[in-house]
Amino acid sequence: MGSYILRRVLQVIPVFFGATLLIYYMVFAMPGDPIAALFGDRAPNPALLEALRAQYHLDEPFVVQYFYYIVGVFQLDFGTSFSGQPVIDVLQRTFPVTLRLAVMAIVLSFLLAILIGLFSAIFKGKLFDQLSLIVSLVFVSVPVFVICFLAQYFFGVQLGWFSPTVGSDNGWLGLTLPAITLAVGIYATSMRLTRSSTIETLGQDWVRTAYSKGLSRRRVIPVHVLRNSLIPMVTDTATTFGILMVGATVTEGIFNVPGVGNTLYQAILRHEAPTVVSFVTVFVIAYVFVNLLVDLLYGLLDPRIRYVK
Amino acid sequence: MSSNSPTPQHYVAPVKNASVTVDAVRIDEKPSNLWLDAWRDLRRRPTFWVSLAFVAVLIFVAVFPWLLTQMNPIRDCNLAFSNQGPEAGSPLGFTRQGCDVWSRIVWGTRTSLIVGLLATLIGTLIGVIMGSLAAFYGGWLDSLLSRVGDIFFTIPYIIAAIVVMTVLSDYRSEFTLALAIGGFSWAGTARIVRAEVLRVKQSDYVMASIALGLSRFKTLVVHVLPNAMAPVIVVATIGLGSAIVAEATLSFLGVGLGFTTMSWGNEISQAQTTIRTAPMTLIYPSIALTLTVLAFITLGELLRDALDPKARAQR
Numbered sequence: 001m002g003s004y005i006l007r008r009v010l011q012v013i014p015v016f017f018g019a020t021l022l023i024y025y026m027v028f029a030m031p032g033d034p035i036a037a038l039f040g041d042r043a044p045n046p047a048l049l050e051a052l053r054a055q056y057h058l059d060e061p062f063v064v065q066y067f068y069y070i071v072g073v074f075q076l077d078f079g080t081s082f083s084g085q086p087v088i089d090v091l092q093r094t095f096p097v098t099l100r101l102a103v104m105a106i107v108l109s110f111l112l113a114i115l116i117g118l119f120s121a122i123f124k125g126k127l128f129d130q131l132s133l134i135v136s137l138v139f140v141s142v143p144v145f146v147i148c149f150l151a152q153y154f155f156g157v158q159l160g161w162f163s164p165t166v167g168s169d170n171g172w173l174g175l176t177l178p179a180i181t182l183a184v185g186i187y188a189t190s191m192r193l194t195r196s197s198t199i200e201t202l203g204q205d206w207v208r209t210a211y212s213k214g215l216s217r218r219r220v221i222p223v224h225v226l227r228n229s230l231i232p233m234v235t236d237t238a239t240t241f242g243i244l245m246v247g248a249t250v251t252e253g254i255f256n257v258p259g260v261g262n263t264l265y266q267a268i269l270r271h272e273a274p275t276v277v278s279f280v281t282v283f284v285i286a287y288v289f290v291n292l293l294v295d296l297l298y299g300l301l302d303p304r305i306r307y308v309k
Numbered sequence: 310m311s312s313n314s315p316t317p318q319h320y321v322a323p324v325k326n327a328s329v330t331v332d333a334v335r336i337d338e339k340p341s342n343l344w345l346d347a348w349r350d351l352r353r354r355p356t357f358w359v360s361l362a363f364v365a366v367l368i369f370v371a372v373f374p375w376l377l378t379q380m381n382p383i384r385d386c387n388l389a390f391s392n393q394g395p396e397a398g399s400p401l402g403f404t405r406q407g408c409d410v411w412s413r414i415v416w417g418t419r420t421s422l423i424v425g426l427l428a429t430l431i432g433t434l435i436g437v438i439m440g441s442l443a444a445f446y447g448g449w450l451d452s453l454l455s456r457v458g459d460i461f462f463t464i465p466y467i468i469a470a471i472v473v474m475t476v477l478s479d480y481r482s483e484f485t486l487a488l489a490i491g492g493f494s495w496a497g498t499a500r501i502v503r504a505e506v507l508r509v510k511q512s513d514y515v516m517a518s519i520a521l522g523l524s525r526f527k528t529l530v531v532h533v534l535p536n537a538m539a540p541v542i543v544v545a546t547i548g549l550g551s552a553i554v555a556e557a558t559l560s561f562l563g564v565g566l567g568f569t570t571m572s573w574g575n576e577i578s579q580a581q582t583t584i585r586t587a588p589m590t591l592i593y594p595s596i597a598l599t600l601t602v603l604a605f606i607t608l609g610e611l612l613r614d615a616l617d618p619k620a621r622a623q624r
Contacts (some may be wrong), residue, residue, distance in 0.1 A: 010437050018460035023469075025478050057423065141603040143554045145561050146595040149581065153588050202564075242465045254581075254619070268562045273475045280472050291463070 004299050004306040012292050020073065021199040024066050027277050056128075073285070082261070087278045090251075090263055098252070098259035100172060102244055104179035109187040117194025118226060122197060128218045132191065139188035147181045148254040152220050165256040178255040182247045186240050193236050198229040231301050238294045245283050319507040343539060345617035363604040371419040377414035381434035389425050404580065404590045413571055414597050421570040424487050431491025432552070433545045436498025441537070443499070445529045455503070462496035465555065467555050469493035474564040481567050490555045498544050505537040512536070539616045547609030550602040557598050573598040 053059045055302030060068075072078070079086035116124055117185070120129045156164030162167065162177040201207065202225060210220045260279070267275035299306045351357045395402045402410050443454035461469075474490035481555065509515065510533060518528045545623060559565035560574025567576060573594045580591035 015459050015463050018456070019463045022460060022464070023472060034385070041459055050518070135609060138599075138603060141550065142599045143557055145558060145577065146599055149577070149584060149591055152363070153584055153592070157585055189515050244449050245465055246467045246558070250549065250562075265562070268471055268475060269477050271475055273472075273478075276475045277472060277507055280468055283468060287465070288463055 001299065002304060005296060006294060008299070012288060013047060014076065016285070016288050017070075019288065020070060020281060023277060023281055023284065025062070027273065028062055028065065029070055051112070051241075051282055073281070078194070078282055079274060081109050081132055081173070081267070081272075081275045082264060082279065087275075087282065091260060091282065092265055094173045094258060094260045096097070097175075097257060098248055098261060099254070101175050101179055101248065101257060101259060103105060104172065104175055105182035105247075106240065107182035109181060110190055110233075112183075112195050113190035114226075114230070117191045118229075120191070120195045121198030121202060129195075132195075134192050136188040139184050142179070142184070145250045145254060146183055147184050148251055149180075152254065167224075167256055175257065178251045178257055182244070182251045182257075182305050185243050185247050189239060189243070190233065193220055193233060194229060197232045198225060201225050201229045231298075234298050234301060238291045241287060241290045246286065316512060333503055338439060343468070343520045345613070346618070348536035350615040351611060354611060356607060360604040360611070363600065364608065367418060367422060367601060367604070370415055371422045374415045374419060376618045377415050378409070381412065387558040402587070402589055404576075404587075409530045410576075410590050410593055411578055412592055414573070415606060417571045417573045417594065418484065418568060418597070418601075421553050421556060421574075421598070424483050424566075424572075425549050426491070426604075427484065427487035428490035428494070428552040428555070428563050429488060429545050432495040433498055433541060434495075434550060435491070436495035437502050437534070437541060439495065439499060440499035440502025441529060441534060443507045444503040445510060445525070451503075452580045454499075461493060464493060464498070466490060467558055470559055471562065471564055474559055478564065481565070481568075482565065486556060486559065486565055487552075488557075490552050494548065494552070494555075498541065498548070501513055502537060505540055506533055506569065509533050509536045540613075543609055543613040543616060545609075545611055550605035550609065553598070553602055 058065070076088050078091075080086050081090050089105075116132050120132045123129050152164045155161045163174070166174050166178060207220060207224055210216075215224075245261075247257050248259065248261035249264050249268075250261075252259045252261035253269075256262065260282075264276065264279040264283075267279065295305075331337040332575055400411050404410055404413065415509040439454050439458060443458075444499070467490075470486075470493055472490040473492070474486065477489070498524055506529075515528060515532055518532050519525065523531070556565060556572065557574030557577070560572050561578045563578065565574055566572050568579070575592055577598070580594070
């Protein structure tokens with residue numbers, strides 16, 4: 001296990017630097033002079049211009065600028081948002097809301113996905129299975145912003161069950177509708193994974209052994225089948241996290257949830273490239289580490305993974 | 310040889326005495342290969358024909374949009390009709406700007422298909438090149454290309470495309486959008502191609518090709534790649550659906566195509582302000598978008614099952 005952890009952690013290093021370098025390069029290649037933009041229409045004093053360039057290391061070559069930037073990232077300095085607040089402060093303020101939304105969406109979608117996926121696998125090819133496959137196919141295909149608008153219109157405007165926008169009412173209850181829409185995208189992939197992995201488990205010899213020992217279905221399915229079928233779900237967590245990042249940005253934007261995603265959404269709408277990049281960097285770094293964590297967990301749960309190569 | 314030499318001894322029972330029968334070789338059986346098997350599987354499936362027909366209709370609409378609508382989606386806009394319901398010639402009503410919803414959906418089809426197709430082509434091309442070179446040549450090239458692939462795999466491609474399009478907001482066009490989507494979505498294809506080429510590389514015909522003196526590069530292009538294409542086509546078909554979603558999402562966020570371009574994402578984005586007063590202007594383009602994505606993803610998944618004998622047996 002030790003060498004597996006070491007190998008996996010070492011793999012993260014080039015990915016981390018490569019991804020941040022790639023994003024940073026895109027900003028570096030951005031047309032226009034950010035310092036001149038600071039002054040708007042006024043012509044700046046050349047000496048002041050130089051001083052500001054030096055202050056932001058803009059007179060240095062690309063690699064040096066990247067170096068300063070990455071040193072900042074290690075000190076949790078992700079730059080400032082357009083309104084002048086440090087990104088880390090914005091994150092501290094908005095993250096709890098997003099976390100609440102994400103937890104609700106994940107719990108909801110995983111519970112449903114596991115339950116329906118399990119029954120789909122047991123009744124493979126029957127009406128229930130076919131219906132649940134069709135539903136999951138539709139859920140995979142509907143873009144997240146379409147789901148948001150449909151939910152907002154039908155449940156918010158027409159039926160009036162929920163408030164169409166969240167705003168300051170962002171407790172657990174207020175986030176119900178955005179959480180459901182966010183859960184739709186996650187549900188589809190997890191349900192299919194549970195289904196296919198359960199089908200595979202059901203065909204294993206030990207399941208037949210369990211039945212032939214005289215164990216009842218009630219014992220075999222939850223204890224022998226479900227437990228073993230859930231291991232592949234762990235790898236799915238990384239994919240889920242990717243869906244969540246895009247989904248939260250759009251969902252929080254449409255329902256006006258004051259979370260991390262909404263901040264990014266507003267910055268995208270206003271074309272504030274530096275803010276967009278700061279937040280995307282945070283997202284990507286988080287994604288890299290979630291992936292690492294998931295892989296380590298998978299190695300812990302499934303010994304076969306550890307010993308490969 | 311003398312006449313009293315012992316007759317050759319049979320240690321194996323003669324065939325006529327054996328209790329087993331030799332399998333008959335069916336000569337009249339139709340020749341079969343991966344693609345023929347897949348075709349035989351697909352043509353029995355109604356969903357395959359339905360989604361194929363839908364895609365054919367989409368292509369027709371994209372090529373000849375003027376045949377399906379009398380209204381001009383831009384010139385026939387009349388603010389007097391703003392947000393009004395359906396009437397003769399405008400079956401789906403009017404947008405806030407008084408434009409005909411149906412004709413804007415019809416003309417938007419072209420944009421979605423072009424961006425989706427271009428992005429998929431770019432992504433698949435990069436993926437096939439990176440994956441096949443890594444697997445076929447191996448060694449340091451494999452390590453290098455695979456690490457580069459890992460980096461691109463780490464950034465969700467919609468997020469990456471948002472950054473690219475925000476940075477390139479002055480150069481927005483169908484092509485830059487496709488480049489932003491395709492340029493970041495190839496890593497998954499590359500991984501699949503790499504695994505597939507590694508498998509095909511072991512085949513005897515590849516060794517024979519090299520032994521016969523064909524150069525390694527030609528062997529890769531002529532013999533290995535065609536035999537590694539099945540999963541690529543599956544991923545590309547599903548990816549086409551995802552690329553259309555990506556285009557619509559980016560346009561919806563205002564960093565895709567400019568508002569002068571007709572696209573489903575733009576229509577939905579513009580209609581969101583009138584969700585209470587004229588919800589249908591938002592719902593109709595959403596339906597068009599969802600059905601299109603559904604058709605491509607269904608086709609891709611049917612193809613995947615048809616091309617994989619193991620999956621076929623499991624159904």
